[in-house]
Amino acid sequence: MNTLRLQLRFLVPLLATLGLAASFALPLMDQLTLRWFSRDLNLRGELVTNALAEAIADAMVESNTARLQPMIDRAAKDERVVGIGLCTREGTLDRRTEGYPAALSCDRARAVADSAPPVLAIEGGTVHVGVHPVQTSAGVAAELVLLHDLSFIERRSQDTRKYLIAFIAVLGAAMAFITVVVAQLSWRGWVSGIRGLLRGEGLLRPLAPGHHLAPLAADIRLRLRDLEDEYRRALGPETEWDADRLRGLLRTKLRGDEVIVVSNREPYIHEIDEKGDLFVRRPASGLVTAIEPVMRACSGTWVAHGGGSGDRKTVDAHDRIKVPPGRDEYSLRRIWLTPDEEQGYYYGFANEGLWPLCHVAHVRPVFRESDWQAYQQVNRRFADAVIAEARSDDPIVLVQDYHFALVPAMIREKLPGATILTFWHIPWPNPESFGICPWRRELLQGLLGSTILGFHTRFHCRNFMETVDRYLEARIEQEHSIVSVQNTETYVESYPISIEWPAKDIAARWRPAEDCRAAVIQRLKLTPGHRIALGVDRFDYTKGILERLHAVERLLEKHPEWVGRFTLVQVAAPTRSSLEEYRSFQDRIERVCRRIAARFGSPGYEPVILLVEHHEHEQLNELYRAADVCLVTSLHDGMNLVCKEFVAARSDEQGVLVLSRFAGAAREMHEALVVNPYHVEECADAIHQALVMPAAEQRERMASLRMTVREFNVYRWAGRMLSDAARMRLRQRIEARVQRHGATEAT
Ligand SMILES: Nc1ncnc2c1ncn2[C@@H]1O[C@H](COP(=O)(O)OP(=O)(O)O)[C@@H](O)[C@H]1O
Numbered sequence: 001m002n003t004l005r006l007q008l009r010f011l012v013p014l015l016a017t018l019g020l021a022a023s024f025a026l027p028l029m030d031q032l033t034l035r036w037f038s039r040d041l042n043l044r045g046e047l048v049t050n051a052l053a054e055a056i057a058d059a060m061v062e063s064n065t066a067r068l069q070p071m072i073d074r075a076a077k078d079e080r081v082v083g084i085g086l087c088t089r090e091g092t093l094d095r096r097t098e099g100y101p102a103a104l105s106c107d108r109a110r111a112v113a114d115s116a117p118p119v120l121a122i123e124g125g126t127v128h129v130g131v132h133p134v135q136t137s138a139g140v141a142a143e144l145v146l147l148h149d150l151s152f153i154e155r156r157s158q159d160t161r162k163y164l165i166a167f168i169a170v171l172g173a174a175m176a177f178i179t180v181v182v183a184q185l186s187w188r189g190w191v192s193g194i195r196g197l198l199r200g201e202g203l204l205r206p207l208a209p210g211h212h213l214a215p216l217a218a219d220i221r222l223r224l225r226d227l228e229d230e231y232r233r234a235l236g237p238e239t240e241w242d243a244d245r246l247r248g249l250l251r252t253k254l255r256g257d258e259v260i261v262v263s264n265r266e267p268y269i270h271e272i273d274e275k276g277d278l279f280v281r282r283p284a285s286g287l288v289t290a291i292e293p294v295m296r297a298c299s300g301t302w303v304a305h306g307g308g309s310g311d312r313k314t315v316d317a318h319d320r321i322k323v324p325p326g327r328d329e330y331s332l333r334r335i336w337l338t339p340d341e342e343q344g345y346y347y348g349f350a351n352e353g354l355w356p357l358c359h360v361a362h363v364r365p366v367f368r369e370s371d372w373q374a375y376q377q378v379n380r381r382f383a384d385a386v387i388a389e390a391r392s393d394d395p396i397v398l399v400q401d402y403h404f405a406l407v408p409a410m411i412r413e414k415l416p417g418a419t420i421l422t423f424w425h426i427p428w429p430n431p432e433s434f435g436i437c438p439w440r441r442e443l444l445q446g447l448l449g450s451t452i453l454g455f456h457t458r459f460h461c462r463n464f465m466e467t468v469d470r471y472l473e474a475r476i477e478q479e480h481s482i483v484s485v486q487n488t489e490t491y492v493e494s495y496p497i498s499i500e501w502p503a504k505d506i507a508a509r510w511r512p513a514e515d516c517r518a519a520v521i522q523r524l525k526l527t528p529g530h531r532i533a534l535g536v537d538r539f540d541y542t543k544g545i546l547e548r549l550h551a552v553e554r555l556l557e558k559h560p561e562w563v564g565r566f567t568l569v570q571v572a573a574p575t576r577s578s579l580e581e582y583r584s585f586q587d588r589i590e591r592v593c594r595r596i597a598a599r600f601g602s603p604g605y606e607p608v609i610l611l612v613e614h615h616e617h618e619q620l621n622e623l624y625r626a627a628d629v630c631l632v633t634s635l636h637d638g639m640n641l642v643c644k645e646f647v648a649a650r651s652d653e654q655g656v657l658v659l660s661r662f663a664g665a666a667r668e669m670h671e672a673l674v675v676n677p678y679h680v681e682e683c684a685d686a687i688h689q690a691l692v693m694p695a696a697e698q699r700e701r702m703a704s705l706r707m708t709v710r711e712f713n714v715y716r717w718a719g720r721m722l723s724d725a726a727r728m729r730l731r732q733r734i735e736a737r738v739q740r741h742g743a744t745e746a747t
């Protein structure tokens with residue numbers, strides 16, 4: 001209906017224009033043809049007169065006028081000549097043929113002949129009147145009036161008119177057809193383009209500059225930002241998620257149901273130092289950064305691998321310990337693994353197999369049968385521990401990550417009433433990539449024991465559902481994001497993870513950014529006014545540290561003005577160091593740092609400072625606050641929390657974030673300078689742009705980023721998942737009650 005209306009919008013003016021053109025063209029054409037014919041007839045008349053001139057003159061001179069009548073009668077025999085009149089020099093009608101009206105005087109005939117068009121209506125039809133002087137050597141002897149029949153002209157004119165109308169009609173039809181087709185195609189193109197824009201294409205990733213929808217996308221992007229800001233301002237603190245609100249949700253919607261988290265990484269690691277003293281360490285892990293505040297808010301139990309040298313010393317008889325140390329807000333239940341189990345399940349299957357499988361970072365996954373055996377065995381041990389920790393038959397279990405793909409189905413088997421929320425912290429690749437895993441079906445079946453399966457982005461959810469579709473017999477309801485296998489439904493949803501926004505009193509205690517900067521400059525022996533770029537990562541090949549170094553090297557080549565005035569401080573926490581891939585990666589990074597130092601360094605100046613060590617949170621915060629630029633150049637990252645920590649630390653609203661488009665965080669943090677880490681030139685330019693960015697622009701970008709991270713914090717992440725869980729538990733309870741009623745009525 002809409003397209004018909006759109007087409008009519010084109011067609012009506014088109015047809016009206018054609019009709020108007022035809023109404024002007026037809027009389028014009030009539031006039032023109034009449035004029036052409038009139039000219040022809042006058043020529044013809046002149047020929048006839050010239051042919052008769054001598055004979056008429058002779059007859060008149062010799063007073064042999066009797067010859068005149070047959071002469072003009074013969075000439076009038078021509079089928080197109082209606083009549084001929086002969087006028088004397090004095091202007092009286094001397095002779096006339098039968099068809100010449102007696103009433104048509106010579107003067108009148110001359111008057112008509114001089115008019116335009118020289119046409120006269122007589123009895124029997126319309127005639128063309130031509131008056132032609134009969135020329136002799138002695139001058140004009142008389143005048144011949146020739147009346148030509150016009151009916152044949154009218155016939156021809158009507159024929160031409162018919163052809164013209166037919167031509168205009170065919171032309172109109174062809175133009176209408178082309179217009180309709182072009183309008184239809186353009187309309188479809190526009191509609192699909194606009195739909196694409198509304199789905200976010202071209203908004204998250206800008207369209208190519210020449211793209212016809214690029215200006216529209218830019219406008220929509222701006223408008224969306226404005227609306228987002230207005231919305232946030234209008235709702236104010238109502239929309240904010242914090243620990244209290246999460247606790248409230250657990251109390252009301254989940255009625256204090258127990259929460260059990262299971263992850264490989266423990267939130268607090270007890271170690272014994274060289275002197276034999278115990279100390280506690282927070283691991284460098286995005287997962288811990290995100291889950292810990294949630295656990296503090298909802299108490300419960302966290303089941304994790306006890307990998308610290310002092311871990312066994314600190315637990316009770318049930319391998320439990322209350323954490324955080326000194327605050328005792330929730331229980332940590334430690335699971336002990338043998339070195340073989342740890343090697344096979346964690347280093348082998350999880351980190352040499354699944355990690356490179358899911359991160360497309362061009363490192364080959366390794367799948368060993370023995371690792372798979374260990375993975376199954378350890379998954380079983382963790383599942384059993386969760387079942388043993390459960391005080392009810394329907395706990396809420398939060399299963400974390402790729403270390404435990406089999407755990408959800410194992411728990412479901414023993415605790416069918418449990419609500420199992422599994423969160424996959426790393427990317428999920430496309431079905432082809434995932435398909436190379438020999439145990440792909442088992443992993444998928446294990447995960448589909450979950451009630452809810454969460455990923456950071458919609459893109460990862462889609463990849464997962466396509467993978468299930470490819471390798472399992474399952475029913476997939478795309479529009480509801482539900483995958484069903486053998487009567488078990490799993491809701492697949494995106495929950496972008498985040499950090500805890502620093503509380504006001506904590507942020508108030510932070511030293512001013514200039515002091516942090518001065519301290520870092522002094523500690524790292526930089527010069528005052530030195531510009532600092534910062535990288536904070538686990539020492540992992542997926543984090544794009546090598547590409548970052550290449551970008552810095554290129555920056556110093558392209559902009560020698562930064563040599564001696566700019567340094568990249570790269571903090572890299574050792575990780576998975578027992579794996580060869582990680583060791584050789586670290587060697588390579590160190591080599592490249594030395595090369596850059598050799599090219600651009602000088603006594604007292606290091607272009608790159610590599611700090612391969614774990615840092616405490618306060619130390620990281622000081623670095624975040626001291627840096628001019630934070631570089632996050634992951635080749636692929638589920639989310640990446642470093643960029644969010646940097647933004648949270650910048651209460652001064654200064655500093656620029658350069659962010660890889662392949663990190664999940666790029667989908668939310670639009671005001672960062674988003675780069676392709678593989679494109680060295682682009683990254684070098686982005687660092688330069690960050691270094692010369694005016695303070696006002698930095699403030700504008702940072703303020704907006706801070707609003708996003710503050711609002712989309714980790715409590716919202718957990719709150720959304722737990723709200724979905726509450727909804728599903730309520731539905732389950734209602735269904736169970738309905739079934740019970742049905743059963744009672746039947747008996
Ligand atoms: N050298 C380090 N010392 C201490 N913590 C670190 C270090 N490097 C990274 N981290 C912390 O580890 C977490 C990394 O999380 P994220 O960026 O999500 O990636 P991932 O979990 O893959 O390492 C952040 O909380 C960050 O502060």
Ligand SMILES: O=P(O)(O)OC[C@@H](CO)O[C@H]1O[C@H](CO)[C@@H](O)[C@H](O)[C@H]1O
Binds near residue numbers: 401640
């Ligand atoms: O074994 P770890 O703790 O070193 O693994 C880190 C990993 C946990 O899967 O980090 C991922 O989770 C983070 C939080 O969700 C995410 O931001 C990051 O992109 C992932 O690599």
